[in-house]
Amino acid sequence: MIAAAAMGDPNASIPTPQPVHYRPMFGSFGKALKTSVTFVSQAALENPAVAALGLSKPLVAVSGCRGVQKSDMVHNGATPEITVDPETYVVKAEGVDLVFEPATELPLAQRYFLF
Structure with a gap:
């Protein structure tokens, strides 16, 4: 949910009004x-001074985050060896060339481009 956004003059009719404020x-x-x-x-949660701040958002103690590693990621646990040839710019992952054809269709790429 968006809490703050960088906005210029709300009365401006161009995309780059200055100054920009949050x-x-x-x-x-x-x-x-x-x-x-x-x-x-957990220490902040137990501190009575934090309760005196009158925060609207609920506070939750973080735990078990010091040992988190790449292998703990559900959908992104791979750590391949990536190499780039500085002369030909050929990119390889685990020794396999990463070659892809340019996209022929880019859905939604320009749908919200207004200026």
Whole structure:
């Protein structure tokens, strides 16, 4: 949910108005703050000063993150040996050439390009 976004002059009619400031978006109002959590350390969670801050988002203690490795990733656990020939720019993964044909169709590539 978007809490803040870089926005220029709201009355501008061109795509690059200056100056650009961060302005609150819909995710920073009302009960939207309760739809997500803020991860903090266990020590911060137990600190009474944190409770006195009056935060709207629920706080959740982080645990077991020091031992996380690439192999723990569900969909991205591969760590192949990547090499690039500096003269021919041929890219290889585990000794296999990575050669792909250029895309002939790019769906949604220009759908939201307005300027």
